[in-house]
Amino acid sequence: MSSNRKKPEELRSHRWYGVNDLRAFGHRSRTAQMGYHSSDYMGKPVIAVVNTWSEINSCHTHFKQRVEEVKRGIWQAGGFPVEMPVMTLAEPFQKPTTMLYRNFLAMETEELLKSYPFDGCVLMGGCDKTTPGLLMGAISMDLPAIYLPAGPMLRGNWNGRTLGSGSDTWKYWAELRAGKITEDEWKGIESGIARSPGHCMTMGTASTMTSATESLGLTLPGFSSIPAADSRHAQYASLTGQRIVEMVWTDQKPSDILTAKSFDNAVTTVLAMSGSTNAIVHLVAVARRAGIDLTTARFDELARVTPVLGNIRPAGQYLMEDFYYAGGLRALLVELGDLIDGTQMTVNGSTLGENIAGAEIFNDDVIRKRGNPLVERDGLAVLTGNLAPDGAVIKPAAMESHLLKHRGPAVVFKDYNDMATRIDSEELDVTADSVIVLQHAGPVGAPGMPEWGQLPIPQKLLKQGVRDMLRISDARMSGTSYGACVLHVAPESFVGGPLALVKDGDIIELDVASRRLHLEISDEELAARRKAWKAPRRPFERGFGVMHQLHVTQANKGCDFDFLEEKLTTPAPETHAAHEAHAADSNEPEIH
Ligand code: FES
Numbered sequence: 001m002s003s004n005r006k007k008p009e010e011l012r013s014h015r016w017y018g019v020n021d022l023r024a025f026g027h028r029s030r031t032a033q034m035g036y037h038s039s040d041y042m043g044k045p046v047i048a049v050v051n052t053w054s055e056i057n058s059c060h061t062h063f064k065q066r067v068e069e070v071k072r073g074i075w076q077a078g079g080f081p082v083e084m085p086v087m088t089l090a091e092p093f094q095k096p097t098t099m100l101y102r103n104f105l106a107m108e109t110e111e112l113l114k115s116y117p118f119d120g121c122v123l124m125g126g127c128d129k130t131t132p133g134l135l136m137g138a139i140s141m142d143l144p145a146i147y148l149p150a151g152p153m154l155r156g157n158w159n160g161r162t163l164g165s166g167s168d169t170w171k172y173w174a175e176l177r178a179g180k181i182t183e184d185e186w187k188g189i190e191s192g193i194a195r196s197p198g199h200c201m202t203m204g205t206a207s208t209m210t211s212a213t214e215s216l217g218l219t220l221p222g223f224s225s226i227p228a229a230d231s232r233h234a235q236y237a238s239l240t241g242q243r244i245v246e247m248v249w250t251d252q253k254p255s256d257i258l259t260a261k262s263f264d265n266a267v268t269t270v271l272a273m274s275g276s277t278n279a280i281v282h283l284v285a286v287a288r289r290a291g292i293d294l295t296t297a298r299f300d301e302l303a304r305v306t307p308v309l310g311n312i313r314p315a316g317q318y319l320m321e322d323f324y325y326a327g328g329l330r331a332l333l334v335e336l337g338d339l340i341d342g343t344q345m346t347v348n349g350s351t352l353g354e355n356i357a358g359a360e361i362f363n364d365d366v367i368r369k370r371g372n373p374l375v376e377r378d379g380l381a382v383l384t385g386n387l388a389p390d391g392a393v394i395k396p397a398a399m400e401s402h403l404l405k406h407r408g409p410a411v412v413f414k415d416y417n418d419m420a421t422r423i424d425s426e427e428l429d430v431t432a433d434s435v436i437v438l439q440h441a442g443p444v445g446a447p448g449m450p451e452w453g454q455l456p457i458p459q460k461l462l463k464q465g466v467r468d469m470l471r472i473s474d475a476r477m478s479g480t481s482y483g484a485c486v487l488h489v490a491p492e493s494f495v496g497g498p499l500a501l502v503k504d505g506d507i508i509e510l511d512v513a514s515r516r517l518h519l520e521i522s523d524e525e526l527a528a529r530r531k532a533w534k535a536p537r538r539p540f541e542r543g544f545g546v547m548h549q550l551h552v553t554q555a556n557k558g559c560d561f562d563f564l565e566e567k568l569t570t571p572a573p574e575t576h577a578a579h580e581a582h583a584a585d586s587n588e589p590e591i592h
Pocket residue numbers: 059090091092126127128165199200204206
């Protein structure tokens with residue numbers, strides 16, 4: 001970060017507006033066409049308000065209002081706000097999965113910031129993939145950037161019972177399939193489980209990633225915990241708008257904030273909240289954009305020393321609204337003490353340690369003290385073995401403990417449709433000790449690595465009272481899900497990973513304590529099966545999907561596109577003279 005304040009003529013936007021040439025005339029006259037006088041923008045930081053709002057994103061319904069509050073802050077601080085709509089990535093609606101589009105949101109964000117006259121940006125996201133997508137794009141561009149988290153929705157409610165996003169959907173769906181609740185009761189749950197603006201209020205991917213982003217230092221302190229419907233959320237939106245203007249003047253960029261240690265802080269936060277396994281894929285991808293080689297092994301190292309303190313569903317009992325009232329993320333970070341590096345810089349110009357100083361826990365059942373953790377360690381575990389040479393992930397805190405060490409015969413489904421067709425058949429040869437395996441659910445094969453990893457328990461076992469069993473796939477799992485689900489198996493089966501070679505009846509061994517996932521067949525047999533394996537046909541012949549299947553990396557590398565991983569340097573502001581020379585040489589039409 002430069003210690004000097006920028007002068008107006010040093011702003012990136014000056015190249016568009018401030019120079020005296022034909023091209024700048026066009027920019028100014030067209031801004032006048034939109035009703036702005038030159039005094040509205042001339043010599044002021046131009047701020048992109050990158051907004052993932054749409055009428056199909058139920059988690060961002062309040063963004064239409066919030067964007068006005070952000071703009072209010074930008075105007076107050078002497079900036080010029082420009083709202084830029086981008087891909088909405090509405091988790092419940094977009095098929096086959098928003099993960100297929102995360103990298104495209106990142107590309108869109110980077111390209112918008114690069115190609116228009118922006119000096120800095122506010123990133124408005126929250127629903128699962130929007131957070132990593134926006135961050136990845138903004139980090140690659142490396143203009144001053146601040147993240148506005150959508151905030152969790154209020155607790156769900158039905159017949160006096162508190163409902164949590166996702167978690168209670170799976171729970172009551174299993175109850176319905178087992179005949180324990182009626183269709184009418186199921187309809188009541190449907191109308192009460194999501195009853196306000198905001199993202200999922202369990203510790204799903206959204207809450208996990210917005211909390212991690214605050215710990216990274218990219219969000220105003222305390223913001224990620226505030227429920228979307230709380231008026232303090234609106235106040236923080238305005239403060240975010242104010243802050244980005246100052247960040248432009250002092251040239252505070254993501255590269256001034258993000259370090260290996262700030263990523264450790266983010267990972268520790270995820271672990272202490274028993275966050276979504278999706279955070280592994282996303283944080284690895286975000287870090288690689290920042291030029292930091294965050295590995296899945298680092299998650300495992302930190303998991304071994306990080307207690308789970310956030311008592312939030314699905315691993316715990318409460319919801320994000322309770323977490324906020326109990327003190328929120330700042331209080332949790334204080335309690336983590338020496339596990340957090342407080343020297344790391346944040347967007348408000350203070351260190352993380354300065355930002356959390358004095359924060360208190362108001363309910364120590366919701367935010368546990370280190371002496372009384374929900375789980376002592378291992379919020380997540382990274383497994384390896386001959387079934388997952390490049391790793392796999394499991395969430396020990398959200399599974400039945402008798403499965404932490406397990407051996408059983410595989411019941412293999414070759415893809416999702418195969419599973420959907422046969423899983424509830426009375427003829428299926430399965431017991432509670434079986435290991436359900438789903439193939440072709442990874443980044444290339446599914447395609448897009450959907451959240452299919454919480455494989456359904458066969459109906460005949462549900463009726464026997466089975467509520468958890470060992471399940472393995474190369475898919476992801478919603479952070480709101482739970483169970484003994486081994487996820488992110490890499491390399492994936494579609495590209496010939498060992499998961500593709502598993503057959504019905506093969507014995508699979510899981511030992512979480514030793515981080516082992518093993519297929520009990522000989523190396524010779526495995527080699528023979530590999531030789532006989534034929535690569536399936538890639539699913540896409542047109543559109544974004546073609547680019548995705550050609551360039552997406554495996555889960556342990558973050559599923560970014562291989563040509564976007566490298567960190568870019570910030571384009572240096574051109575001088576007035578250089579700009580004029582460039583404009584004069586350009587063949588582009590300058591004015592229509
Ligand atoms: Fe948007 Fe869960 S559906 S965060």
